[in-house]
Amino acid sequence: MAIRELSPNEATTPVPDVKRRAVLMVFDLVLLTQGDEAQRIVDQIRGRRRALPFTFGELRNMADAGKIANQAAAAGVEDLGEAPTDLARVLRYITPDLAICEVCHKYPIVEMGGVVSLLTEGRCPHCGEGLITAPKQAEPYVAWTTLETVSPSQTHDRLAGNGFFSIAPSVQSALEEEGLMTEDGVINVAHFLAFLAHGPVADRFRGMDEVLVALGNPAAFGARDSVSVRAAVRQAKAWTPRTATTVASVATSHGSDEFVPSGTPFKQLAELLEVCFSIDELQRLIGSLSSGMNLLRSLSDGRSGPHVFSGEVTSMLERRGRIDTELFTAILRDRPRQSAAIRKVASACGVSI
Ligand SMILES: [Zn+2]
Numbered sequence: 001m002a003i004r005e006l007s008p009n010e011a012t013t014p015v016p017d018v019k020r021r022a023v024l025m026v027f028d029l030v031l032l033t034q035g036d037e038a039q040r041i042v043d044q045i046r047g048r049r050r051a052l053p054f055t056f057g058e059l060r061n062m063a064d065a066g067k068i069a070n071q072a073a074a075a076g077v078e079d080l081g082e083a084p085t086d087l088a089r090v091l092r093y094i095t096p097d098l099a100i101c102e103v104c105h106k107y108p109i110v111e112m113g114g115v116v117s118l119l120t121e122g123r124c125p126h127c128g129e130g131l132i133t134a135p136k137q138a139e140p141y142v143a144w145t146t147l148e149t150v151s152p153s154q155t156h157d158r159l160a161g162n163g164f165f166s167i168a169p170s171v172q173s174a175l176e177e178e179g180l181m182t183e184d185g186v187i188n189v190a191h192f193l194a195f196l197a198h199g200p201v202a203d204r205f206r207g208m209d210e211v212l213v214a215l216g217n218p219a220a221f222g223a224r225d226s227v228s229v230r231a232a233v234r235q236a237k238a239w240t241p242r243t244a245t246t247v248a249s250v251a252t253s254h255g256s257d258e259f260v261p262s263g264t265p266f267k268q269l270a271e272l273l274e275v276c277f278s279i280d281e282l283q284r285l286i287g288s289l290s291s292g293m294n295l296l297r298s299l300s301d302g303r304s305g306p307h308v309f310s311g312e313v314t315s316m317l318e319r320r321g322r323i324d325t326e327l328f329t330a331i332l333r334d335r336p337r338q339s340a341a342i343r344k345v346a347s348a349c350g351v352s353i
Contacts, residue, residue, distance in 0.1 A: 003092045008144065008189040009182060011057030012167050013096050016300035020054060022100045022107050023091075029109055030087040030116055031068075037077050041068070044075040052169060056096050063091035086116040093118045095135070096186075102294050103130035133319065144194040145208050147241045166216035170226045174233040176305055183267045185311010189215070195236035196221055261341055265348040266314060269323065272345045274310035276335045282306075282313060285330055289322070328353045 015023065027038035043050055045062050062068065068084035090109060100107050101124035108119035108126070119125060121134035143150045167189065175187045182188045196202070197211045201221045205211050214220035223229040261268040273282055279302035286295050298316055302309040317323050328346040332339060332353060346353050 004095065006057055006060055006095060007141065008193055009186050010096050011055060011060070012172065012189045013056050013186050014053040014304060015056055015059060017303075018105055018297070018300065019100060022105055023059065023094070025106050026090060026094075026109060027087065029106075030090060031072070031077070031080055031083045033077060037075070040075040041072045041077055044071040053172070056094070059091060059094060063088045090116055090118060097135035099133050099135065099298075101127060101130035101132060102298055103127050105297070108132045136319065142190070142194070142241070144190045144197060147194060147198060168216050168218050168229075170223075170229045171215060171218055171233070174226070174230045176308065178230060178233045178237055179307050180233055180237050181307055181311060183264060183270070183311070184315050185270060185308050187308075192233065192236050194241050195239050198241060199236065199239050201232075261345045261348065265345070265350075266318060268345045268348050269317075270311045270314040272331070272338075272341060273313055274306050276331065276338055277310075279306055279309050281334070282310065285334060286313060288330055289326055295320070295322070323349050323351065325351055325353055327351075 024038040024042070027033055027041065031038070031041075033041070042062075045067060046054070046058070049058065065085040065088040068087055069080060072078070072080055072084065090107075094107065098107070098118070098120070104124060104127040106124070106126045108122075108124055110117060110119055110125045119132055121132050124130040124132055140149050142148070171192070172187065175181075175189065175192060180188050180192060182191075193211055193215065196214055197205065197208060204221060205214065210220070218224070218229045218232070221232060223232050261272060263271070277285060283296060283299075283302065286292055286299070289295060295316065299312060300309070304312075314323075317327065328342060328349075328351055332342050335342065343353065
């Protein structure tokens with residue numbers, strides 16, 4: 001398994017609660033910490049960032065043996081020997097698509113010949129029960145720097161410096177609230193960066209590093225309050241890069257009775273779920289499917305909002321091959337009045353009901 005860089009979208013994705021607990025267990029397993037020691041070390045490393053959402057980019061930035069050893073000592077956890085080096089190596093493998101065990105909710109760490117590493121698929125090494133599912137093959141993507149479609153192994157478009165940049169909370173919440181999302185339901189930071197780098201405000205910047213910095217400092221693109229940040233995000237959402245093959249998801253038709261699905265089958269399903277169900281209702285729907293409790297356990301608590309959650313549900317169902325007759329029958333049972341839209345989306349997904 002190779003270490004890969006995080007894309008801007010991945011780096012700004014918050015770590016779901018269940019995976020945050022799994023990360024603490026990684027600390028416990030490798031550093032042999034106990035009780036709240038792991039949490040104290042993490043808090044110590046995060047410092048003032050503790051007030052902000054904990055992202056996969058920040059987690060990746062923790063993968064530094066010196067930093068772990070120093071901050072552990074500052075948190076009163078000493079004599080860790082070589083363990084911080086092992087921990088840093090393991091943390092570098094954690095990407096948003098890396099699965100945890102469905103049964104014991106741990107990352108599948110193994111130690112062989114004194115080398116600690118992570119399994120990407122197979123039987124869980126901790127409980128021996130859960131199956132670890134392999135991450136999906138990353139697909140070619142549009143680099144925000146050049147707007148060219150590039151292979152996922154290319155890193156020129158990725159983050160400068162130490163692989164971590166900050167996103168202002170006002171930008172993060174504007175992207176979320178305006179629904180500037182990818183088809184997988186994560187905040188589309190890459191599209192917003194592309195907009196800053198190539199759109200109408202591009203001449204404010206003297207290079208891609210300045211664009212990255214602006215993400216954490218919206219005044220750099222002329223947005224001095226949250227209203228102007230939202231205006232910029234709305235503008236970005238309407239903006240299409242010249243050579244674009246990925247654009248932001250279009251707003252769903254909230255407010256109208258009839259939902260008209262459009263876009264890829266995947267996107268249609270995510271939008272259907274978002275339009276038809278609240279987060280609670282969607283959780284109940286998933287729980288009602290066969291092995292529903294297992295499916296539910298692999299989802300976040302939905303705190304990131306209905307748009308993100310419906311994308312997350314869709315992506316989980318797709319990964320497990322559960323976009324099927326059972327799913328659509330359950331949707332139809334709960335939302336008979338949306339029958340036309342449901343049948344259209346089912347048909348787009350190649351499912352008969
Ligand atoms: Zn397990």
